[in-house]
Amino acid sequence: MKNAKKILIQSLPALILASTLSSLGGIGLTLVKPKLIVILPLVILFPALNDMIGDYGAILGSKFTTWLYRGSIPTHWYRSKKLKNLVKNVLLIALFYSFLISFLAISISSIQGFPLTFSLILKVTIVTVLTTLSLVILLSLTIFSLGIFFYKKGFDPDNILIPLATSIADFGALAIFGTLIYFFF
């Protein structure tokens, strides 16, 4: 049971931090609840959006640390062509999937009998695309600058960047999603 104790001690703080940060992000959703619950496509796409942004955080973090240890990232990371390409590719994939989840959510809502207008479809798509793209940019800037910072300080970025990236992604996604719903609807 010594191993079980070790797992519990090492995992519990990270689990508590990750779940409470996500719940703090949920405050953004609670504040726009009256608007959120009447717009069915937003409810449908919310879990997929949350998962998707978390995944991009993990992808950016893990690729960055791998390249950092291989020595292919310069000290001034913003000059790296490799990182620029990574961000560009992740942004394009994010753009494609944010359109796809908007399309799926709108189609399912329509099948369920939810009344759709062109303006609503446009707003749902804009909110999804803006949330995704702004978070990918925010995540890239945070991960790359903090990654270099921790690496220079002698820390292993692998241990810090992924939890940090997923926490920023979860908290940021809900906060930005909630703010955009507030302004658009």
Place this chain on the structure above:
Amino acid sequence: MPIIIKNETLKFFVSRYLINIVRDLVSPYKPKQYIRDIFEGQIVSILGGILAGTILASRIENLQFLPGFFILLPGFLELQGCINSTLAARTGSLVHTKGVEKADGLKDYYVKVNLFSSFILSVVSSLILGIFILFLTLLILKKLVLQLVLVSFLSSLIVSLILIPLTLASSVWLYKRGYDPDNIMGAFLTSVTDIVSVIVLILVIKTIF
């Protein structure tokens, strides 16, 4: 004011970026493996998320009356996702290092440790999460909803009883069929955890309220 996209800009964007991405995806001669991997992994994850969202939307009229539900939901999904992903990662390491026979048997010491610790983690952290959400709801919505702790605890208990054995069994099943569980379990678990968690939350809330 309508947004006007100039034809030239669109042409430049399509030719410069989109065509390159599509070419990299379809070409067997110049593959950018990581782009392909991200694309494939995302499809499974997104479809699971959309299905969970559809289930959630179908019961939203009942759930909206529970104060603090939208604070509980993201934290609960994150918690279950983290517990099962770490269990999958540990099981992946176990099957790779000790072989599938060991991981397959419930009598194995490391399998028991993994199952036990994941279950305890789920129960303890869901209680802490429930208490945190109780205070957050009191602070933000000025409502004391003690049942939130019960919803978090009971839902986590039920989800763990379903997902912990499923995670272990599917990792072993994949390994036995020649797949690397590390490459598949992430996307699979993201989807399954969302769907199971949303269904269980709906059922528990319906039972308690």
